[in-house]
Amino acid sequence: MEVAEITVVDATNFLTASAASVEAFKTANLLKGFGVNAVIFGERGTGKLTLARYILPHAPIIDASRFDELLDAIESHSDIIIHRLDNVANLKRLIEAIQKSQTRVVATAGGRYSQDQLDEIFTIRLALPPLSERSEDVSALIDAFVKEARHTLGKSEPFDLNGFNPDLSENAISLRRQVYLHYLFDSINENDLMEIMEHYLEEKLGNNNDYRAFLHLYEVPLIRAGIKRFKSQLQLAERLGLNRNTLRKKISEHSEYQLEIKES
Structure with missing residues (x-):
């Protein structure tokens, strides 16, 4: 099977090595050119916020749990990223605020709300599968995290993949942590x-x-x-x-x- 070329997106580092991430990136590129609201679904650490930042690179990022701050941002900004939509205290009130304003919204979510509820404000729904279903992305992310760890930890020796079993329990979050620890363990006294x-x-x-x-x-x-x-x-x-x-x-x-x- 032919593997797509890895793409590094600006400063957001969204890697596209699997078919699923390539399709997500294509959709993100379309969204950059359209003024529609979108919601990106996926588990923690799958790249939802990274992709949202690519679509709206200059928009403020507000966690949905900070409800009052979120409502103020909707009134005062033309674009906004709502992070962790599942944490919002009052979805109905949020929908009303978005519908009343002219603010464009891209949100990240885990899937708590039904399609009918979200269809009121989001025209596009984009899903990012877990890394366990994106093996090509895992290899690409390991390479990226190794380079990052070398720079951060000041290491030059090669990364030993012998016996390295990727920890995907929290997707990219646990994988990055594992790469750093693996490097540290090699030199710890x-x-x-x-x-x-x-x-x-x-x-x-x-x-x-x-x-x-x-x-x-x-x-x-x-x-x-x-x-x-x-x-x-x-x-x-x-x-x-x-x-x-x-x-x-x-x-x-x-x-x-x-x-x-x-x-x-």
Whole structure:
């Protein structure tokens, strides 16, 4: 299958490597030339706001949860981007305000409202599928985030994709975070790791049982790493200097973290 050329859109970085994102970008280009209202649907991190910014590059972006500010912006601007339309407190009042004004609106939404409700104000409905359905975009985004991470973190070594399983739980948001962490983990030392743990624990300590309460932060990654490296309980127990019953007990205590290991 032929992959479309990656397109970087101005400063918004909307990448078009999959058929779905290419079609969305074509629609966005049409919308730039027409003064109609549009709503862009999709999960968090799929590129809705990026595409909205491309359509209306100079419009203010107002989160729908800030309702009074949103109403003021509709009255005082010719174009506006409404972010997270699902969070609006009063959809009926918002519709009335938009219909009364001459303001052009592009909104992002997750899909809380029905088509009938939104048809009153939005002529065009555009949907962005999750990244799990846009594999070509995932590869393009990894490349983009690697370049970004290299610049931000001052790294020059190549990004090791060996064992890298893209985290798409929050689409591009989780993927970017994962790329940065992957780069950091490659160069982290003991002092860095202890500083991270110190920073994490500083605000959380204060109960009488804190030692046991936070022991899993050491034991779970230790057992996980051992499982990946040694593959069996017997080998792992020997390397950790534990008997097998103690190791089984530790695995059982941390069952919520799904520590799986062969008995042999």
